[in-house]
Amino acid sequence: MIKPGKKLDTRFQLKVFRDGKESVVTLAELLTRPTIVSVYMRNNTPGCDRQNDSLAAHAAEFERAGYNLIALSRDTGGSHAKYAAKEKIGYTLASDPDDRFAKAADAVVEKSMYGRTFTGPARAAFVLARDGTVLAVAEKVDTADHAAQLRRLLAGLK
16 A cells, blocks of 8 residues: 555546536645545445545534545446435545546455455545645544544644
8 A cells, every 4th residue: 555655646537426416527626725535345335434524524623624535436327316315424535436646546456255255345435635746644444433534644644
């Protein structure tokens, strides 16, 4: 997994859902100020719902602290639209079915479910500077209290 101080390639495109609209942008275009990217597996699953519920409840706090907030999964834009409405999510949801972010962050991991092994993005969170430099990484997301975990991570940057 990429370490703080390293720079991500931010030129790849993502489909994003924000402000009620879907668009295609590069990751670089989303980095208008320091940005938290929280990677989760899938909309409408228990752990991912807890992760996003925690983010949604504290999104304004991260905004006031000067951070953009992006939650990223393999889900489609249409799925994100429904999910944002259902979960009352006001921050950006990014669709990354090809794991471009995980590949750039060296965060593709082997997983196992029901006896089947596959690769996918690590459930992790990254704090990025505007130029794509990694400021901090939470290598394992605390789904129950992700916002508190991010607060501690950000406090360590000061």
